[in-house]
Amino acid sequence: MSYARTSEDFRQRDGHGVRHQLRINERSAREHGCLIVAAYTDNGRSASKKYAARPGFDRLVAALSAGYTADGQAIQGVVCVAYDRLYRRPEDLARFFAALTSRPERVYVDPQGMRDPFSQAEMSRAVRSLEAAMTETRVRSRRVSDWHWARAVEGMPHSGPRPFGWQEDRLTLHPVEAALIRRAVADRVGGKAVRAIAREWCDLGVTGTRGGSPNAQTVTQIMTAPRVCGYRANKGELLLLPETGEPVLGLWEPVVTPEQWMAACATFSPGNLYMHRGSAAPRRTSRTTAPSRLASGFLRCGARLPNGGCCGGALCAQKGRSRRSPYAYACRSCRRCSISGPLADEALERLLFQDAPPHVRPSEITRRRWQEGMTNSEKRKTIASVVAHCVVRPGVKGKHTWDHSRVEPVWRDTGPVTPAEQGGEGRVPWPGGRCEAGWKHAEPTGS
Structure with missing residues (x-):
């Protein structure tokens, strides 16, 4: 069974990363006399984040536990370019090895060779690879965080998508969008409802920088973002100059004055403000953020x-x-x-x-x-x-x-769990109890 995963695919968006890994897997399998009979991929899926969904990995583990592919071929191992493609968290390592070693005489193959997952040496190697992956994740996260902070204190604009109200250079005002923000701030300070402002933008045919239609939430975030008055923020907090304690000013053209921005922010409760939204932003409201629906997130x-x-x-x-x-x-x-x-x-x-x-x-x-x-x-x-x-x-x-x-x-x-395992109807009589996907040796060993 072949597996490939990439963490990002936001530039070309063509899945070339997983495609290249699958080709390497085919070469590794061929060099060791193995035949790939099923392949699973997770394109643009992180293995470091706790709740990130990886359907390809989940199906791979399920197939290993079942022992057979959908067309009835036995699974005798997994081929992958490296362990860190399979897991970057201890729980995923435990799931993978428990499924891989659930049947005897299985192997793991990568470009360095064929390995015995039942041996103590290979288990130690897998644990070391996990420690290296977790260390790499922490170092990379800190490096990226420091990079964003250094840009922020210099007043550089955010590196993400073009903010609403500015040109592609993120420095020059967009004449139409900036005028909309300026008018919205004035209307809000004058007591106008945000939903009414959002409806006006929709009636005018306004779309966001990603093509979406304005709603009350996005209009609120646009109006209360510190960038509209020229202030620079990082991780949900205004950056202050250590010498004077004054806010760091960005290099871009502001839409409104700081006084106008503060007046608009004062019309919202803390939980709605741009500065208090997002995973990294501090919450300054007593309202619960837990899902209200039972199955949300599952x-x-x-x-x-x-x-x-x-x-x-x-x-x-x-x-x-x-x-x-x-x-x-x-x-x-x-x-x-x-x-x-x-x-x-x-x-x-x-x-x-x-x-x-x-x-x-x-x-x-x-x-x-x-x-x-x-x-x-x-x-x-x-x-x-x-x-x-x-x-x-x-x-x-x-x-x-x-x-x-x-x-x-x-x-x-x-x-x-399949309906057959749950005792439901429609059980498929797989030969020998065969179930879902995997790979096997080109020359069966009789196991």
Whole structure:
């Protein structure tokens, strides 16, 4: 079984990185007399972030645990260009090696040779590679953070996409967009609602720098961003000159004066301000940021893409269209998969207490507390202790009955459970209990 992963693909966006890795894997397999019968990829997916979804890796682990490909061929190992493509976190190392060594006589192949994953030496090598990967991640993160800080104290603009209101050079004002910001700040200070300002921008045909339509949230962030008055911020805080304590001024042209910007910011509660949003920004509000919906963050899109792969995007909660489904979970990546919110929550509860494997199933005491009124936060912690995530298959158009089998779990430390394993109908009689993808030796060894 071949696996390839890249962390970024934002320049060419053509998947050339994983394509090159797969070619190297083919060469490595050929040099050691092996035949690749299935390949999994995660293009533009980080392995360092705790909650980053990697559907290709999840399917690889599931296939190794099952032992067979979808067409009935036995798996005898994995080929990859390096260990750090497979994992950069201890839990992923544990998942991978537990699945790889779940059957005897399996091997791991990379450009340096064929290795025995059951040996103590190879396990030590894998642990050392993990330590090196984690150290590299920390060093790279600190280097990038220092680079951004150094640019910020010099008043350089942000290195991301072009900010609304400025030209591509990020220094010169965009005449139309800057005028819109200036008027919006004045209207807001005068008491106008942000939604009304956003509607006006939409009626004028205004779009963001990424092509999206304005809404109240984006208009608020644009108006309250320190850059509109020429101030420079970093990680959610204004940068101050150590000599004078005055804010660092950017090299770009400001849209409004600092006094106008402060007056506009004063009309919002702290939780809405640009400076208090984002993962790195400090929160100055007592409002909870925990998800309000039970299944938020646990659902992944199972829709098939035109290239044959799986979307794997997160399903986000949104307002529903009926009394039976007052809210729903929908994929914002491919927009081809959604599921009723109450249906998904009910399916999760069934999975936890009826279908979960015995070693991860919650206790009877937990089940009773769940039914007697456990808080949403406690329920989500219970779910997180049982499932890594759930893959949601797209529904059938015109079918109005609830189908709980659309939600397929990936249990903690195991692969995804098929309907056959859950005791459902439609079991496929694979020869020898064969299941999902992998690779094998070109010349079978008889194992």
